[in-house]
Amino acid sequence: MYGAKLMKYIVLVPDGMADEPIEQLGGKTPLEVAETPNMDYCVANGLLARARTIPSNLAPASDVANLSILGYDPHKYYTGRAPLEAAYLGVDLGGDELAFRCNLVTISDEKMADYSAGHISSKEAAILIAELNKELGSASVSFYPGVSYRHLVVLKGGQNMQDLLQAICSPPHDILGQPIKKFLPKGKGTEQLASLMERSKSVLAPHEINKVRIDLKENPANMIWLWGQGQKPAMPTFKEKFGLTGAVISAVDLIKGIGKIIGLDVINVEGATGYYDTNYTGKAQAALDALKNRDFVFVHVEATDEAGHNGDLRMKIATIERFDKMIVGPVLEEFKGRSDFRLLIMPDHATPVDLRRHTADEICVAMMGYGIAKNGFSAFSEKEAKKSDVFFEGHQLMDVFLR
Ligand SMILES: [Zn+2]
Incomplete structure (x- = not known):
């Protein structure tokens, strides 16, 4: 009892x-x-x-x-960190879907300068995440806004599901100051993840919000970092x-x-x-x-x-x-x-x-x-x-x- x-x-x-x-x-x-x-x-x-x-x-x-x-x-x-966060955000994962934590981070000289993009406000972040969803989202890729620098990407795994679950993704707070190239997602089928991360740079870097952040001497959110993936836990x-x-x-x-x-x-x-x-x-x-x-x-x-x-x-x-x-x-x-x-x-x-x-x-x-x-x-x-x-x-x- x-x-x-x-x-x-x-x-x-x-x-x-x-x-x-x-x-x-x-x-x-x-x-x-x-x-x-x-x-x-x-x-x-x-x-x-x-x-x-x-x-x-x-x-x-x-x-x-x-x-x-x-x-x-x-x-x-x-089963992974992201599905737990998805539950809170009210994102109900289907059996063929997996969630990734999507950090907004600051990259400087191709190194991980800040895992939190200067603890960016949720309000600024929501605008950037919406922009990412517009530019990079698709039938199998969706971005969801969370709090501050902590957001979510949901992928329809398809045939790749098991590979993506097994992919080695590094938490950005563990690689501060290190070259990001060494820590991009590794394993079978992870080109898709690395490519999303790479493409996020060109969506984020020129964005008005980041221009203002740089003017204010705040860290810009100039890249996304995907990690912590998993399926819905029971x-x-x-x-x-x-x-x-x-x-x-x-x-x-x-x-x-x-x-x-x-x-x-x-x-x-x-x-x-x-x-x-x-x-x-x-x-x-x-x-x-x-x-x-x-x-x-x-x-x-x-x-x-x-x-x-x-x-x-x-x-x-x-x-x-x-x-x-x-x-x-x-x-x-x-x-x-x-x-x-x-x-x-x-x-x-x-x-x-x-x-x-x-x-x-x-x-x-x-x-x-x-x-x-x-x-x-x-x-x-x-x-x-x-x-x-x-x-x-x-x-x-x-x-x-x-x-
Ligand atoms: Zn911690």
């Missing part, structure tokens, strides 16, 4: 928060240096553990990691699996898409941007509101991950502190001293600022609330967690948390 009657279950995920010891910080991690009284309180009054959210043979990405956290074994359910709902009602709160389509596919309510919070300036307080309030008539809430904050990708140490520490103060704080404020809740805090994966990409390292987990015994730690950090003898296989953790 999962979920005792009237219990509330809260999961808080600071994306990519985990890091590595940094020389500049005297060998400490950003999480160790950041002021995090609320997360430390959870550890002191609960359990500190380790978890592996990225199973062997899978790339360390937020889709895989968040499926794990939600209790879905990625080896069983993961997953049981959260209710079917755990018998609980719940909601997901996030700024990013991927997490909202996962929520939608597993039947959680997707709650949109005004000012939730997926970036440093996200509306932290609004998310915390939305989580508390969501729990009034639901058993479970999953709150995802992207800002910590973006700071890692940008190699911005100061901002990484700042976003961790904001997460602690403005997300964890209000939740504790509401539930501290009560016995009808459980709280789980864990990054989905590490995004070390020195590496500027995700790693598959074990991550730290804090859990407190009804029936969770203390295991003697007092601070939430990667190093402390290494000393903990409690270890979870990522997708099995939800099971323990809800029982």
